Amino acid sequence: MTQVTMTVNGKSMSGDVEGRTLLAQFLRDDMGLTGTHIGCDTSQCGACVVHVNGEAVKACTMFAVEANGATVDTIEGQANADGSLNVIQQAFQDYHGLQCGFCTPGMVMSAAALLKENSKPTEAEIRHYLDGNICRCTGYHNIVKAIMAASGQDVPAVAAE
């Protein structure tokens, strides 16, 4: 076992992990941050996307020991300081960009990373960027709209097209 320490959502967190422990397992099982989801075992689905030192990372594809000393941001740390939904989260609710909610944490974290790189992405750019995030419920339509709306672009209101 190795002790790792990382700053998760602004707080210092430590735990003892095996070499094989994945960052996703460490966050869920050791830190109790169950908002990061595990939907596959081949790094395809993206339900586990978190930010490590500001970069979007699939937490199932990184060992916990690799994140020792890093700054990690998860879905639990995304809301505004007063607890209200942040701009991206609010847009997902406003545009019905989620149904069962299981892929949602990864979608929100990927969307945040996209908007940091590209503040006004086109529909095609959003779809391309989400290649590593699978949603089985929404057919992506409303996720794309939510991300466009979160970036301040004009999007028709939900159920009003």
Added chain:
Amino acid sequence: MPKDGGIGASSKRREDVRFLTGNGKYTDDINMRGQAYVHFLRSDIAHGKITSVDISGAEGMPGVVKVFTGSDFEGVGGMPCGWQVTDKHGQPMQEPPHPILAQGKVRHVGEPIAAVVAETYAQARDAAEAIVVDIDELPAVVDMKAAVKDGAPKVHDDLTSNLCYDWGFVEENKDAVNKAFDDAAHVTTLELVNNRLVANPMEPRVALGDYDRSGDESTLYTTSQNPHVIRLLMGAFVLGIPEHKLRVVAPDVGGGFGTKIFHYQEEAFCTFAAKACNRPVKWTSTRSEAFMSDAHGRDHVTKIELALDGDNNFTAIRTDTYANMGAYLSTFAPSVPTWLHGTLMAGNYKTPLIYVNVKAVFTNTVPVDAYRGAGRPEATFQLERLVDKAAHELGVDPIALRRQNFVTEFPYATPVAVEYDTGDYNATMDKLEEMSDRAGFEARRKESEAKGKLRGFGVNAYIEACGIAPSNLVGQLGARAGLYESATVRVNATGGLVVMTGSHSHGQGHETSFAQVVAEMIGIDEGMVEIVHGDTARTPMGMGTYGSRSIAVGGSAMVRATEKIIAKAKKIASHLLEASEGDIELKDGAFSVAGTDKSVAWGDVTLAAYVPHNYPLDDIEPGLEETAFYDPANFTYPAGAYACEVELDPETGQVTIERFSAADDFGNVINPMIVEGQVHGGLAQGIGQALLENCAYDSDGQLLSASYMDYAMPRAADLPMYQVDHSCQTPCTHNPLGVKGCGEAGAIGSPPAVINAVLDAMRSGGHDIGHIDMPVSPGRVWAAMHGGN
């Protein structure tokens, strides 16, 4: 003006806040003190005789609590099947035993042979590596037609053959149907495959069993669409636990799409093992395990024929289908190719004579059961491909041929035993032609051609049947369950309501839309209504969510219970207002005496019910809580018309969806935002089936598509923005909300539109190939256009 609350409002979903902040509570998020973990050792051989299972090497491994094999379950029941189909000779289907852990033989890759319970998941997995299993491999049967030939290897030695049943529907019509084909002016014939799919909800299945010795009580937390059904099946038929000693909880569930309806071995195992090990036992499926243990969907091979008279009227339909059951009968598998498929073969058309034959076949593959649409997509795909083919053979417009044969008078009794209560198929087709801008298609085709691409336009109609019912009818058809739904409405003293529903939400947004209905009925704010679901200890016995039944059946139960609440509250109000009960009106959350300004607020009445100082105690009991069970009189019949426009690259065979339009008639709509979201998701799954998805086995029964590296899930860039419309509304005539259900329509209606469009594009390039099977991968399209393989 859009409403800002109640029925018809696009209320934002209240459940979203917890999902968006990482505060959802899915089964895998639940961890219990002292919890152990189980790993299942699964067969990597499709068919074989187990000669020995040596667990001695695993038992002493670090952290191992206990190792289980089939012999630990000899006194325990097998997995039950919930539907018995009777074949065309009046005989019951062949129903083989379905063990929790393999007994004597393995029959599909992924079948659990042994289970290791250990302190950690990694230790359980490590120890499973030390189990030595000897299997004498037997020839596997994968192809259905080969499986029913004389001399084929038998999946189940004790059955007479691999044929589960040979079903004829309606058997009495067979001769008349054959005569209609003899007399036909034209016959169109089509052979096709409805490809095997894997439902793939993003949350893999999870089961957590717990046993409380103090009260001899078992609890199962599980990823289920119907916790009461699991409690009944597992308690009564598998483990012998009475319902009052068994609680099943399905908390937040990350998508279902049918595959979380069924009772699975892992649920029974964890409940059993928690008692045997005297500690909680948890199983979390990996995605790779999900591919080889979740029930699959579709997998039909069909020949269908259409007879037409000299005026292009449909006179008869005849079908011959092989339906794959896999190695064992999953919970509702036998019903899918029969009562959920044969009864829909009339589609939207007034064809007077229909005969459906279905042979259900055992093979050495994962069990196949209901997946979004369940039988209805298979019926729709056959029929709508066939009608399109007929139109091209006859040289008539595909939409005109459909309109000519549409059912236009309701109620309409089909020759396949169901009665459509209402509909307007021309209205949805009119809407579709407008939305899809069919008139502008030729110009768009020219633009594509200028880029060296082919462009095609495909259309289809569809009908589906939701809220399968009534119970006494489905019992006659072989269901071993009722198909009602329940609701308890509990009004609290200060006026808030808790609605405990037997329906289950796993993405559908019931917590929001169900609250809209009750709030509208009473005239109060939606925020005063809380919806509770997914826990047998908190909800009345209910059948759960599948088959687009929740609002039509569960919503109706909730309406009936709320009506009882309102009736009792009016009695209390009449007492408080010293007026006749018949004069009391409820509006905007207040009771008033008709024609006066006397009124009493909702909260005053509810308080009186629980603090009955001034109360008609001689007349009625205190309290305000009512339960209703609703058993529908008929199915509901959503219907509509879909159009797809594709671009096809003749150099590569790559197909892209350029436009997709869906005009649906769902009857009345509670929350348009949620309804549109349901259609979007269904379309993505239907387009996924048509373009991308295929669950493939090799001839030895090895599963080739066993991860997201091999099974092509639709990604964002594979799909277009959809145009959807539900403004054509013919309300259901037999439920109190006039609703029909919207969950499956997209998946039912979209595959034929895509394939019809692809074939249209190919024809425009001079390749009139008649049919192409799904998925239309670039290789398959290119080969079809160039005559290769």
